[in-house]
Amino acid sequence: MTLVALIVAGLRDALTFWLPLACAGCGAFDVSLCDGCRAALAPRPSRRHVEPSLTVVCGLRFEGIAARVVRALKEEGRTALARDLAPALAAALAASVPPGARVTTVPSSRAAFRRRGYRPVEILVRRAGWRPERLLRLRRTPADQRGLGDRARRENVRGAFSARVALDGPIVVVDDVVTTGATLAEAVRALRAAGAGDVRAVALAHTPRRSGSRDESEVITT
Ligand SMILES: [Zn+2]
Numbered sequence: 344m345t346l347v348a349l350i351v352a353g354l355r356d357a358l359t360f361w362l363p364l365a366c367a368g369c370g371a372f373d374v375s376l377c378d379g380c381r382a383a384l385a386p387r388p389s390r391r392h393v394e395p396s397l398t399v400v401c402g403l404r405f406e407g408i409a410a411r412v413v414r415a416l417k418e419e420g421r422t423a424l425a426r427d428l429a430p431a432l433a434a435a436l437a438a439s440v441p442p443g444a445r446v447t448t449v450p451s452s453r454a455a456f457r458r459r460g461y462r463p464v465e466i467l468v469r470r471a472g473w474r475p476e477r478l479l480r481l482r483r484t485p486a487d488q489r490g491l492g493d494r495a496r497r498e499n500v501r502g503a504f505s506a507r508v509a510l511d512g513p514i515v516v517v518d519d520v521v522t523t524g525a526t527l528a529e530a531v532r533a534l535r536a537a538g539a540g541d542v543r544a545v546a547l548a549h550t551p552r553r554s555g556s557r558d559e560s561e562v563i564t565t
Pocket of ligand 1: 371
């Protein structure tokens with residue numbers, strides 16, 4: 344942990360001590376997550392076709408309560424919420440991980456890690472019961488994807504990742520939120536380029552498409 348991250352974590356602990364605890368989903372007092380909001384995080388695994396050759400299995404829709412809880416985990420240092428989000432990711436992983444597969448994550452940028460002091464996706468994967476391996480590294484830091492269209496997002500992340508080692512065998516790569524799928528598609532490309540034949544993509548949550556009249560994800564019934 345960097346010195347800055349340590350100081351940020353210390354300040355955050357101090358604030359947590361002084362500020363009243365509120366539900367990350369609805370703001371109810373004195374509880375980290377209320378029962379109603381926890382129920383809204385029940386796994387809803389679905390398949391999302393993001394590119395002709397890539398399907399992402401997701402555990403939740405990124406909207407309403409789920410979106411607020413994910414943001415609290417990612418941006419407010421509330422890492423304990425990973426425990427409440429883990430069942431949805433575990434369900435998505437259970438629908439995706441072939442026997443003998445290694446699980447890895449989309450790497451955080453150095454700036455994001457310095458700001459937070461932790462890697463949300465790795466915490467989520469561990470809480471979901473899997474041991475993430477750092478198989479990918481960032482070759483350069485892409486710009487923030489927010490506000491970019493589909494094509495611009497693809498351009499922005501092109502060539503951003505490479506594998507740390509030569510690979511074989513099945514690999515599952517995990518991200519927290521999938522929007523257009525450009526980042527995950529690029530991570531999959533980098534893993535395949537390093538020799539992995541069977542690469543699958545999983546995300547905790549997916550942003551519902553709002554432009555079209557139809558949500559293109561299909562629900563997985565188990
Ligand atoms: Zn609540």
